[in-house]
Amino acid sequence: MxxxxxxxxxxxxxxxxPGVGGKSAQRMAFHLLxxxxxxxxxxxxxxxxxxxxxxxxxxxxxxxxEPVCALCANASRDRQVLCVVESPTDLAAIEQATGxxxxxxxxxxxxxxxxxxxxxxxxxxxxxxxxxEGEIEEMIIATNPTVEGEATAHYLAxxxxxxxxxxxxLAHGVPLGGELEYVDRGTLAHAFGSRQALE
Ligand SMILES: [Zn+2]
Numbered sequence: 001m002x003x004x005x006x007x008x009x010x011x012x013x014x015x016x017x018p019g020v021g022g023k024s025a026q027r028m029a030f031h032l033l034x035x036x037x038x039x040x041x042x043x044x045x046x047x048x049x050x051x052x053x054x055x056x057x058x059x060x061x062x063x064x065x066e067p068v069c070a071l072c073a074n075a076s077r078d079r080q081v082l083c084v085v086e087s088p089t090d091l092a093a094i095e096q097a098t099g100x101x102x103x104x105x106x107x108x109x110x111x112x113x114x115x116x117x118x119x120x121x122x123x124x125x126x127x128x129x130x131x132x133e134g135e136i137e138e139m140i141i142a143t144n145p146t147v148e149g150e151a152t153a154h155y156l157a158x159x160x161x162x163x164x165x166x167x168x169x170l171a172h173g174v175p176l177g178g179e180l181e182y183v184d185r186g187t188l189a190h191a192f193g194s195r196q197a198l199e
Contacts, residue, residue, distance in 0.1 A: 011029045056108075059130070060072050061105065063088050077101050077103060080136060080137045082131075083142050084139060084140065084142060086108075086110050087107075088106055091104050094142065111155060124156075124159060131165050132163055136165050139167050139168070140170070141157060141167055142170050145170075145172055173191045
């Protein structure tokens with residue numbers, strides 16, 4: 001960046017955001033400098049504070065500023081059901097889309113030996129300990145329906161059974177509003193295999 005090494009640093013730093021390449025980073029940097037200096041400073045402050053203060057809940061591993069997050073601390077939530085997800089984004093999606101009122105456990109990844117993600121990184125000892133507390137009766141396995149997500153689900157189901165907890169898995173199905181002829185074969189085969197009796 002001619003003229004300003006600091007501007008070049010800013011553009012380079014913005015590229016850490018997902019989906020932001022050189023061009024977008026440059027546009028963001030110019031936009032902030034040309035029109036949004038006050039809000040840019042606010043962004044810098046909040047960003048620093050969030051990076052320094054947001055950690056992970058000691059019970060569910062979701063993002064939290066407190067040792068135990070608001071969701072885990074909420075006494076009105078069902079303590080017999082635990083939903084295991086790969087990421088905080090998945091937790092947020094389930095909270096927004098469903099009426100689920102149970103507990104969560106966030107793996108912060110999925111079993112992927114090639115990426116160095118094993119049971120230890122996913123906090124599975126911590127999960128086992130939680131199952132061992134004896135309160136949980138059902139573990140809803142909500143890992144993604146990818147190859148690694150399925151392998152993780154398989155492992156989690158064994159962990160649940162070993163802890164005397166009933167494992168359940170999110171259903172794979174035909175998307176709402178979809179048409180069978182356009183659904184991929186794997187999804188259709190799964191949906192067909194896990195059909196349910198009509199009430
Ligand atoms: Zn929590």
